[in-house]
Amino acid sequence: MNRQKSFSPDVMGCLYLVPTPIGNLEDMTFRAVRTLAEVDIILAEDTRHTQKLLNHFDINTSQMSFHEHNTRERIPQVIEMIQSGKTFAQVSDAGTPSISDPGFELVQACIEQDITVVPLPGANAGITALIASGLVPQPFYFYGFLGRQKRERKEQLALLKSRPETVIIYESPYRLKECFNQISEVYGREQEVVLCRELTKKYEEFIRGTAEELVELVHEEDLKGECCILIGAKTAQSLQSIADNSDDEQLLALSIEEHVQHLIDTDGLSQKDAIKKVAKDRSLRKQEVYSIIHQ
Incomplete structure (x- = not known):
């Protein structure tokens, strides 16, 4: 069990999740502006994009890039710096971190290390x-x-x-x-x-x-x-x-390979018969299904 008191006086370094506007800069909250100004480092999906936001609100905090292509490299660095007492704010290019944007892996890593993660409310498309x-x-x-x-x-x-x-x-x-x-x-x-x-x-x-x-x-x-x-x-x-057609819908939502394997495992069909049934159910030629299975 992990129990976090976000604003305990014992909290040293921590991670703030700060939503940013999805278009209109006036949607930035007072708390978000203050947090970005007070933390030691801002983790940004695109530092050039975030710099425009920081310039608009006259914020001079240093940035560090954090995006889907450098997650593995960055997370150990960030964890080590937070454990040394640094405070970080994570932002995405627009909206709320982790919601169809980078952030989830870092949050998990912080929780595993008993690092405080503080979310701020804000814009979400x-x-x-x-x-x-x-x-x-x-x-x-x-x-x-x-x-x-x-x-x-x-x-x-x-x-x-x-x-x-x-x-x-x-x-x-x-x-x-x-x-x-x-x-x-x-x-x-x-x-x-x-x-x-x-x-x-x-x-x-x-x-x-x-x-x-x-x-x-x-x-x-x-x-x-x-x-x-x-x-x-x-x-x-x-x-x-x-509901009346749920079984058929779920089978057709599978890939062709998964559909064939399901019939083999569940209905006990041979691969040949399973391929024949999948072809019929999906209005395909048997040769098409066979070639996909045996690629």
Whole structure:
């Protein structure tokens, strides 16, 4: 068991998790500004980006880079410095650290070493989008970024379809067409969706409609900026429909290799018969499935 009293007088070095604005700099809290000014070092996802924020608030604290490509190298260094009494603040380029951004591994490492981790409240794109979306706000399910490959995204959406909550997804503006095509395909053309882009910025926009309407829009207009997609919560009728087809949906959400192995392990089929059944279930030729299994 790990029990932390964040503001004990015995606390020496510690790690502060400091959210930064997702667009509008006025969303920076007084406490966040003070913390960044008082700590010894700021861990930044992109030091050049964070320096603009520091300049705006006249903060002169030193920075150290901390991103997905140097995590293994940085964590031991940071832990050693905190244990020597240094205080750190971690920030991402925008929003809250660890939420679809670097930070989780460092938090785990600090907890393992009994180092105090203090979170500050602040900006988060998913919650900001949700409260103005017009969709049922709770319960909600935050997924973050979908995979980049078409098949991977479709498999993830198939799993998300079985969830009853409003679903929050982050997506690159360069993949909006493919993403809404797949949402319409997996969830159905009448699925209620909301596209939120450029949150808190001058060109903030909420586009509310059906999956089919959003498919048409993103093919007609080249939408730019940071994007957040919300998929409306299920009705009782749609949940029953999903429950009736849950086994098939879950199997189709597996990769082809996993689907074949599942039939071998669970149904006792030979590999030949499992390949034949997977091909039939997925409307593929047996040769296609065979070549994937034996690559």
